[in-house]
Amino acid sequence: MKLNFRTLGLCFAAAALLAACSEPPEIAAKVAKRPDVAPYMGANNGFMTKNWIPGNQASWAESIDKRTQGQNEYSRVK
Amino acid sequence: MARMKFICDTERCIECNGCVTACKNENEVPWGVNRRRVVTVNDGIIGQEKSVSVACMHCSDAPCMAVCPVDCFYRTDEGVVLHDKDICIGCGYCSFACPFGAPQFLSKGAFGSRSKMDKCTFCSGGPEENGSVAEFEKYGRNRLAEGKLPLCAEMCSTKALIGGDSDIISGIFNQRVSLREKNGKYAGSKAFGWTTAYGGPDAPAPTPTPAAKIPGAK
Numbered sequence: 001m002k003l004n005f006r007t008l009g010l011c012f013a014a015a016a017l018l019a020a021c022s023e024p025p026e027i028a029a030k031v032a033k034r035p036d037v038a039p040y041m042g043a044n045n046g047f048m049t050k051n052w053i054p055g056n057q058a059s060w061a062e063s064i065d066k067r068t069q070g071q072n073e074y075s076r077v078k
Numbered sequence: 079m080a081r082m083k084f085i086c087d088t089e090r091c092i093e094c095n096g097c098v099t100a101c102k103n104e105n106e107v108p109w110g111v112n113r114r115r116v117v118t119v120n121d122g123i124i125g126q127e128k129s130v131s132v133a134c135m136h137c138s139d140a141p142c143m144a145v146c147p148v149d150c151f152y153r154t155d156e157g158v159v160l161h162d163k164d165i166c167i168g169c170g171y172c173s174f175a176c177p178f179g180a181p182q183f184l185s186k187g188a189f190g191s192r193s194k195m196d197k198c199t200f201c202s203g204g205p206e207e208n209g210s211v212a213e214f215e216k217y218g219r220n221r222l223a224e225g226k227l228p229l230c231a232e233m234c235s236t237k238a239l240i241g242g243d244s245d246i247i248s249g250i251f252n253q254r255v256s257l258r259e260k261n262g263k264y265a266g267s268k269a270f271g272w273t274t275a276y277g278g279p280d281a282p283a284p285t286p287t288p289a290a291k292i293p294g295a296k
Contacts, residue, residue: 033149033150033152033162033165033205034162034164034205035205036152036154036160036204036205037207037208037223038154038155039154039156039202039208039220039222039223040223041208041223042208042209042223042224043208043209043220043223043224044207044208044209044210045209045210045224047209047224048209048223048224048225049224049225049226051225052225060225061080063225064080064222064225064227064242064243065080065242065243065246067225067226067227067242068227068240068241068242068243068246068247069246069250071227071231071232071237071240071241071242071247071250072237072240072250072253073237074250074253074254074257
């Protein structure tokens with residue numbers, strides 16, 4: 001019985017010492033990049049312009065191109 | 079697919095800082111961070127003082143993307159360079175790599191500890207849901223997903239700063255410079271940065287899209 005206690009104690013001591021060997025790595029796990037949703041899918045708010053259809057890439061591109069060209073005074077004035 | 083870019087016409091910029099104010103207000107950029115700023119050279123020299131509005135230029139071969147140790151940058155199909163703030167560690171490598179000083183860091187505390195990087199997003203948010211509160215709080219407004227262009231360009235009173243599809247805006251700029259040259263006021267092909275950006279005087283000039291050819295335009 002006395003021997004068993006000693007064995008048990010040694011087992012605990014060994015477990016405590018070996019715990020250092022199971023130290024988790026200190027390098028942070030690499031966070032995966034999240035995919036971004038394309039702008040032509042539209043925004044989930046009430047500020048969207050009305051002249052294109054959310055989800056339709058061609059209509060979004062047409063709307064944006066028109067807006068971009070709107071920065072040209074020469075095409076607006078003529 | 080559009081390739082989104084900014085151009086600032088130094089002949090038109092009057093250093094009003096409207097673009098800076100528009101950006102700060104639209105994206106609720108915190109005190110101490112300027113996603114856009116106006117740089118003036120030859121201050122006070124009549125005829126030689128030039129101002130240019132500078133922010134992230136959304137480089138086609140972005141050095142910030144190349145040096146980021148945690149690879150937090152990505153480029154959208156529209157050519158906009160964005161980053162994920164959940165991955166950014168605020169190391170500052172991108173700010174050393176960027177030739178325009180675009181990456182910004184909010185200083186916190188007395189010992190200069192830095193926040194995560196913040197920069198111009200071409201008003202197109204980040205990886206959060208388009209138009210969501212989470213996206214707004216981290217990256218600002220997502221105007222592209224609302225069918226709009228960046229507010230700095232849309233607010234510019236002299237239309238010195240224009241933004242959008244590179245083919246269209248380079249056409250607009252080309253038209254301006256050609257008209258200046260035609261009017262004898264400015265040597266168009268010798269405009270600052272012209273040959274670097276668009277080739278020499280012999281290079282064929284891009285033609286701006288006439289409004290009549292754009293469906294719905296007046």
